[in-house]
Amino acid sequence: MRFSARLLAAGAALSMLAIGGASAQDIPAFKGLSDDQASDLKAIIEAAKEEGSVSYWDTVIQPTTNDELSKAFQDYYGLPGFKINYTLSSTSNLITRVDQELSANKITIDVASIASPPWTLERAAQGDIVEYHSPQYEHYGQIFEAGLGKDGYFAFNGGYIFVPMWNADNLDFEGTSLKDVIGAVDPGRISHGDVAKSSSYLATFIGQRQVMPESFFEDLAKMEPVFILRSEQIASGLVTGEQLMAYSGMPTRAFQYNSKGANLKFMLPEEGVVLLPQNTFILRDSPNPNAAKLWVNFILSEEGQTILAANEALISGRSGFQTPLPEYSPAIDTLKLIKVDWASINTDDLQAARKDWVGIFNP
Numbered sequence: 001m002r003f004s005a006r007l008l009a010a011g012a013a014l015s016m017l018a019i020g021g022a023s024a025q026d027i028p029a030f031k032g033l034s035d036d037q038a039s040d041l042k043a044i045i046e047a048a049k050e051e052g053s054v055s056y057w058d059t060v061i062q063p064t065t066n067d068e069l070s071k072a073f074q075d076y077y078g079l080p081g082f083k084i085n086y087t088l089s090s091t092s093n094l095i096t097r098v099d100q101e102l103s104a105n106k107i108t109i110d111v112a113s114i115a116s117p118p119w120t121l122e123r124a125a126q127g128d129i130v131e132y133h134s135p136q137y138e139h140y141g142q143i144f145e146a147g148l149g150k151d152g153y154f155a156f157n158g159g160y161i162f163v164p165m166w167n168a169d170n171l172d173f174e175g176t177s178l179k180d181v182i183g184a185v186d187p188g189r190i191s192h193g194d195v196a197k198s199s200s201y202l203a204t205f206i207g208q209r210q211v212m213p214e215s216f217f218e219d220l221a222k223m224e225p226v227f228i229l230r231s232e233q234i235a236s237g238l239v240t241g242e243q244l245m246a247y248s249g250m251p252t253r254a255f256q257y258n259s260k261g262a263n264l265k266f267m268l269p270e271e272g273v274v275l276l277p278q279n280t281f282i283l284r285d286s287p288n289p290n291a292a293k294l295w296v297n298f299i300l301s302e303e304g305q306t307i308l309a310a311n312e313a314l315i316s317g318r319s320g321f322q323t324p325l326p327e328y329s330p331a332i333d334t335l336k337l338i339k340v341d342w343a344s345i346n347t348d349d350l351q352a353a354r355k356d357w358v359g360i361f362n363p
Helices: 002-016 035-051 063-077 091-104 117-125 135-139 141-145 199-208 214-221 231-240 251-258 289-300 302-312 347-361
Strands: 053-058 083-088 111-114 155-160 163-167 190-193 226-228 245-249 264-266 276-282
Touching: 035 053, 035 289, 053 289, 063 083, 063 289, 063 302, 091 111, 091 117, 091 199, 111 289, 117 199, 117 276, 117 347, 135 141, 135 289, 141 155, 155 289, 155 302, 163 231, 163 251, 190 199, 190 231, 199 276, 199 347, 214 347, 226 231, 231 245, 231 251, 231 264, 245 251, 251 264, 276 289, 289 302
Parallel strands: 053 083, 053 111, 190 226, 190 245
Antiparallel strands: 111 276, 155 276, 163 245, 163 264
């Protein structure tokens, strides 16, 4: 009788895990899970189905990549047609939007990904980010140890860097150091990410100040850079020949333009790079908390990371991840990183650093 009872219970559990006409065994998200884990995931999926949608905002992911992610998300959980609302924003605009929603206690965003570690750490400390222990976090221990995420609160869906970049059809440049940028092109023919308006460019400036003297930035300012906010526009300026060099070039954009026939090159400077983690988190009081958990789990999974790396050339923080684009998005442990203690930097520090940059460059 006991044996029969166990068989009946097991059969009932398996029937419970049927989703959308398919058994859990056929749904990728259930692979490798224990019975308890599968039961927990089934409950979250059912609750997400009741919510009906998820809203996520990001500062890098392009609409075509979102289309691929959305389809893969639906397949991953066996949720055909699940509604995914995506918004692409600049870093500063997204920070402003999140701060406004939090202040007004009117949250419309479920998941946000923002490359501003000090700001994200402050939000977590103030209780604005949901404490959620994603099962994917076990693969992100190295970034938690490096201070590029916070276990139980956020990892990053992808990291990116800003480095010198140029169009090889228009400029013959073979520099290896940030110092080689000085005088490489005539004044007015170099672009620079607008630190006055962007938190991610600001974070890069903060890191580079640790390895470069102030005189370097003063010499860079004498090159009369054109200040641009969006990374897509920086790359576009190189392709059209409007600028000959970009100080704040993004390998992601080099990959995307080169796939269309451009010849953009970039340098990983010998001084190192500042890795900007797109910290991915769930906002407190989000309208679709269960769908948000599913999105976070998916975007940090090997499937989600592969799509992001292959389409956006983002750098994965997932341990053991095999990047499909090593030239544009190298494995994180192959990069020489400029180490920044983000946890020690607060809002006042950010404002002071931005003021210093404005004083040097006078944008």
